[in-house]
Amino acid sequence: MLKIPHGRFAYVAPFLAQAKEVAWEYLKRFAQPIIADKNEGELWVELVNGARIRIHGADNPDRLRGAYLDGVVLDEYADMRPSVWGEVIRPMLADRQGWGTFIGTPKGRNEFYDVWARSQASADWFALILRASETGIIAPDELEDARGDMTPEQYAQEFECSFEAAILGAYFGKEIAEAERAGRITEVDADPNLLVHTAWDLGIGDSTAIWFFQVSGAEIRVIDHYEAHGQGLPHYASVLASKPYRYGDDWVPHDAKVRELGTGRTRVETLISLNRNPKVVPDHKIFDGINAARMTLPRVWFDRIRCKDGIEALRQYRAEFDEKTHSFKDNPRHDWSSHTADAFRYLCMAWRSQTVVVDKPKPKAKPGQVYLPGPPVAPKGVRIRI
Numbered sequence: 001m002l003k004i005p006h007g008r009f010a011y012v013a014p015f016l017a018q019a020k021e022v023a024w025e026y027l028k029r030f031a032q033p034i035i036a037d038k039n040e041g042e043l044w045v046e047l048v049n050g051a052r053i054r055i056h057g058a059d060n061p062d063r064l065r066g067a068y069l070d071g072v073v074l075d076e077y078a079d080m081r082p083s084v085w086g087e088v089i090r091p092m093l094a095d096r097q098g099w100g101t102f103i104g105t106p107k108g109r110n111e112f113y114d115v116w117a118r119s120q121a122s123a124d125w126f127a128l129i130l131r132a133s134e135t136g137i138i139a140p141d142e143l144e145d146a147r148g149d150m151t152p153e154q155y156a157q158e159f160e161c162s163f164e165a166a167i168l169g170a171y172f173g174k175e176i177a178e179a180e181r182a183g184r185i186t187e188v189d190a191d192p193n194l195l196v197h198t199a200w201d202l203g204i205g206d207s208t209a210i211w212f213f214q215v216s217g218a219e220i221r222v223i224d225h226y227e228a229h230g231q232g233l234p235h236y237a238s239v240l241a242s243k244p245y246r247y248g249d250d251w252v253p254h255d256a257k258v259r260e261l262g263t264g265r266t267r268v269e270t271l272i273s274l275n276r277n278p279k280v281v282p283d284h285k286i287f288d289g290i291n292a293a294r295m296t297l298p299r300v301w302f303d304r305i306r307c308k309d310g311i312e313a314l315r316q317y318r319a320e321f322d323e324k325t326h327s328f329k330d331n332p333r334h335d336w337s338s339h340t341a342d343a344f345r346y347l348c349m350a351w352r353s354q355t356v357v358v359d360k361p362k363p364k365a366k367p368g369q370v371y372l373p374g375p376p377v378a379p380k381g382v383r384i385r386i
Contacts, residue, residue: 007049007050007052008052008054008069008070009051009053009054009071009072010054010055010069010072010073011023011053011054011056011075012057012058012064012072012073013056013057013058014058014059014076016055016059017057022075023055023075024055027053031053034048035047035048036048051070058080058081058084061081061083061089062088064088065088067092068093068095068098069093070093070098070099071099071100071101072089072099074089074100074104075103075104076105077102077103077111078108078110078112080111082111085100105157105158108163108167108170109163109315109316110316130161133159133160138159143159146159153168153173153174154168168318169318169319170315170316170317170318171332172293172294172297172314172341173318175294175298176297176315178297178298179300185302186304187304188301188303189303190214190223190244190245191214191216192246194216195214195246195247195248196213196214196245196246196247196248197213197214197215197249197251198210198212198249198250198251199211199213199344200250200346201339201340201342201346202252202253202255202256203339206229206339207229207336207339208231209225209226209227209310209313210225210226210227210236210240211224211225211310211343211344211347212224212225212226212245219299219300219301220299220300220301220347222301222302222303222347223303223306224307225306225307225308225309225310226239227310227339233267233270233274237274237275237276240276247276248277249278249350250271250276251278251279251280251281251350252267252271252280253280254280254282254283254284256280268280281346286331286332286345288349289345289346289348290345292349293345296347296348296351310344312337313336313337313340313341314337314340314341316335316336317337318332318333319332320332
């Protein structure tokens with residue numbers, strides 16, 4: 001290996017205080033035999049060969065700028081802003097052709113998952129996943145005790161390195177994980193004998209998200225998803241017209257009936273003029289819609305490819321976290337996942353309002369009885385790949 005003089009290396013955690021707590025004492029202890037100098041205030045040690053190792057926090061990435069790196073360890077990468085790597089650290093490695101190591105606990109399919117996925121597809125990466133059930137580092141009785149104190153999702157994430165575990169605060173993480181386990185996220189083709197309905201979240205100067213679905217008895221087949229930003233309704237009408245579907249109803253939110261000041265028309269009227277068939281979802285509180293979605297998801301089949309981004313949005317949709325009280329707020333976090341999640345909420349409210357036409361009537365319940373549909377079965381037109 002080529003020896004580069006004046007090596008510069010860094011350990012980076014999400015916060016500087018966290019980095020100091022986790023790594024500073026370890027660094028001094030294990031590097032002690034070869035330390036030539038150290039600085040407690042700047043958190044660096046210099047080795048006898050002139051190389052320097054420094055502790056950093058990703059909460060102040062500008063502190064890293066202007067230097068070079070021969071190697072960097074990014075700890076708990078799932079908790080860092082993705083821009084820290086792409087905009088700050090990666091360019092610092094370029095001129096010395098340095099290396100980067102990403103370690104941490106999975107937090108759903110975020111940027112850390114993307115790094116893991118890239119590592120699986122390239123021979124240039126070394127990748128290792130260390131599950132507590134396989135390493136033997138933690139005693140079995142301690143793992144069993146931890147399992148009893150934690151939710152299944154927390155245990156799967158913290159001890160079994162699961163990217164599939166529900167994200168803390170996620171509204172639909174458990175339901176999406178169950179859909180994957182049950183094989184309901186697969187290849188779902190449109191049935192030409194069934195109408196394709198759509199459910200929209202209409203953004204004003206913002207993203208608009210649309211789900212495409214078919215209904216057959218107790219099954220909801222979600223066959224497609226589309227989202228774009230900053231486009232008018234004619235754009236979305238054109239996208240829908242370009243798809244080979246035989247359409248039914250276009251379900252839109254309750255506020256689509258409000259007249260816009262600029263045109264004096266409602267968005268419902270605009271959609272009608274674009275040869276769409278808008279229907280207004282019954283007005284409801286947001287958490288009634290979230291609960292409706294939770295109850296509906298066990299009967300939903302998703303097309304894995306066409307709905308890929310939409311499925312991930314449902315997985316990531318979560319409650320806002322209050323840093324001051326260290327608790328979840330009563331409102332959803334507004335981020336990239338919000339529009340798709342809202343559109344899915346409208347889909348579920350449309351279904352539960354029983355205004356979507358289905359091809360199989362629901363059995364009538366006898367007095368004093370409640371009809372509960374059986375578990376979903378593979379619908380016609382679904383091809384499951386193994």
